[in-house]
Amino acid sequence: MQFFSTRNHAHTVSSAQAIVNGLAPDGGLYLPTTFPAFPMNELSHMTGEDISVRVLSSLFDDFSEEQIRRAVRAAYTDAFENGNIAPLVPVSDGYISELWHGPTCAFKDVALCLLPHLLTMAARSLDVTDTICILTATSGDTGSAALSGFTDVDGTGIIVFYPDGGVSPMQKRQMVTNEGKNTAVCAVHGNFDDAQSGVKAVFASDLHIPGVRFSSANSINIGRLAPQIAYYFQNYRDLMNRGVIALGDPVNFVVPTGNFGDILAGYFAARMGLPVGRLVCASNENRVLTDFFATGVYDRRREFHLTASPSMDILISSNLERLLALTVGDTKTAELMRDLKENGAYTLPADALSDMRRVFSAGWATDEACAEVIRRVFERDGYLMDTHTAVAYSVYEAWKTSEEGNGAPTVILSTASPYKFVSSVLRALGHTPTEDGFRDMQALSDISGMPIPHGLAKLRTATVHHTDITEPSEMQTYVAKIAAILGGRTNV
Ligand SMILES: *Cc1c(COP(=O)(O)O)cnc(C)c1O
Numbered sequence: 001m002q003f004f005s006t007r008n009h010a011h012t013v014s015s016a017q018a019i020v021n022g023l024a025p026d027g028g029l030y031l032p033t034t035f036p037a038f039p040m041n042e043l044s045h046m047t048g049e050d051i052s053v054r055v056l057s058s059l060f061d062d063f064s065e066e067q068i069r070r071a072v073r074a075a076y077t078d079a080f081e082n083g084n085i086a087p088l089v090p091v092s093d094g095y096i097s098e099l100w101h102g103p104t105c106a107f108k109d110v111a112l113c114l115l116p117h118l119l120t121m122a123a124r125s126l127d128v129t130d131t132i133c134i135l136t137a138t139s140g141d142t143g144s145a146a147l148s149g150f151t152d153v154d155g156t157g158i159i160v161f162y163p164d165g166g167v168s169p170m171q172k173r174q175m176v177t178n179e180g181k182n183t184a185v186c187a188v189h190g191n192f193d194d195a196q197s198g199v200k201a202v203f204a205s206d207l208h209i210p211g212v213r214f215s216s217a218n219s220i221n222i223g224r225l226a227p228q229i230a231y232y233f234q235n236y237r238d239l240m241n242r243g244v245i246a247l248g249d250p251v252n253f254v255v256p257t258g259n260f261g262d263i264l265a266g267y268f269a270a271r272m273g274l275p276v277g278r279l280v281c282a283s284n285e286n287r288v289l290t291d292f293f294a295t296g297v298y299d300r301r302r303e304f305h306l307t308a309s310p311s312m313d314i315l316i317s318s319n320l321e322r323l324l325a326l327t328v329g330d331t332k333t334a335e336l337m338r339d340l341k342e343n344g345a346y347t348l349p350a351d352a353l354s355d356m357r358r359v360f361s362a363g364w365a366t367d368e369a370c371a372e373v374i375r376r377v378f379e380r381d382g383y384l385m386d387t388h389t390a391v392a393y394s395v396y397e398a399w400k401t402s403e404e405g406n407g408a409p410t411v412i413l414s415t416a417s418p419y420k421f422v423s424s425v426l427r428a429l430g431h432t433p434t435e436d437g438f439r440d441m442q443a444l445s446d447i448s449g450m451p452i453p454h455g456l457a458k459l460r461t462a463t464v465h466h467t468d469i470t471e472p473s474e475m476q477t478y479v480a481k482i483a484a485i486l487g488g489r490t491n492v
Contacts, residue, residue, distance in 0.1 A: 018222050020119065106415060130212055132215050133157045151182070157486035159185075164190070181491040198475035233269060283391070286305050297346075309391050316340075365390070375430065
């Protein structure tokens with residue numbers, strides 16, 4: 001399989017190269033030249049592992065099926081409860097796909113447990129012998145999931161920068177207690193943008209450390225997107241095997257969306273043959289995507305809202321560029337991306353918008369609506385969801401009675417454990433959170449009867465290993481210091 005840049009279809013690379021490069025040289029994102037057909041008639045007999053292996057090996061054909069199976073096994077078997085990346089729970093008239101049973105209790109684990117293995121396989125197949133050093137700036141979830149995924153994976157190292165005071169206490173604990181021998185975590189005096197700009201500046205610089213190749217773990221990498229395709233097939237299999245649907249029946253998916261990566265994986269699944277009814281894009285008050293699907297105008301020039309679903313507080317949804325390229329082609333995509341960069345906005349041609357709206361619906365929800373949903377569904381069904389899932393659930397309820405709603409079974413993707421955003425969830429249930437996250441988790445457990453996930457409970461007694469802090473202007477020096485250690489293959 002070849003992969004081309006969203007901004008130039010003539011620029012193609014192998015799957016291994018697409019994974020190692022992350023971003024195409026022209027700034028575009030990689031897309032497969034075709035979507036391989038998934039063998040739907042075999043789906044009902046496949047295990048979750050079989051599904052992941054089939055999806056990944058049909059896209060990443062530089063690796064053998066055996067290699068991919070080993071990687072999937074190494075990534076998921078111990079990290080996820082029963083190795084299951086997407087348990088499906090019926091709630092009222094819908095189905096909730098719980099994608100957060102991994103080590104850091106958010107859905108990013110599904111991709112970030114696997115990405116290190118894909119990266120090292122890709123590097124090996126290209127005869128890259130350098131240590132792959134991941135650089136990440138994080139506002140919370142990505143940093144902890146990436147650290148967890150890359151910890152002690154041979155041939156890799158990772159440096160995570162987070163804004164000092166800009167992540168939740170629990171997210172900070174998840175990061176600074178990391179025990180990996182190849183991991184570095186450093187606070188930055190500044191906000192998330194300072195940390196992010198610092199990382200971008202290192203990538204753009206000519207910093208060269210012998211024995212090291214820098215790479216990125218954010219969702220523009222096709223190696224991070226592809227693992228997410230599998231759980232759409234798995235949810236469909238479960239609905240078939242429970243007798244809810246027959247092979248070929250449509251299923252809708254409602255996806256809490258920020259960077260448009262998760263929902264795009266659902267679109268890829270549809271292109272590979274999954275009978276998808278509608279993909280419903282759910283946003284919080286940063287509703288740039290809702291407006292885009294309503295009007296065809298993408299306009300980031302608006303107020304940025306800090307919400308109770310912080311992992312979706314985004315005004316530039318990078319992965320939308322892939323949907324654009326598949327709809328309007330490379331030349332137009334390059335033009336629209338230029339408009340976005342230079343003017344902060346672009347307008348989609350009308351026919352392209354109606355093409356997209358044949359598959360995509362969109363809606364948004366306020367923090368108040370989400371809190372109401374968390375409380376009502378808990379009281380009605382005994383089911384507790386986090387604030388990101390509540391955005392999707394709220395949008396689902398409005399969507400199903402709208403013009404675009406249909407009677408098909410609907411899966412709502414749940415992207416985080418309620419314990420990960422414990423103070424907002426407690427408040428939604430009418431309780432007053434304290435300053436102490438562990439006490440709050442215990443309170444939530446007493447109320448809900450749901451066990452506290454091990455990955456969060458164990459943080460209480462975990463030892464802090466990372467206390468580094470830097471000025472934004474010193475980030476490159478810090479990277480050079482850590483990378484030199486990684487390049488020498490000694491412990492950080
Ligand atoms: C990252 C994240 C999202 C958004 O997913 P995208 O792929 O960026 O659209 C939603 N919920 C949670 C909890 C997340 O961490």
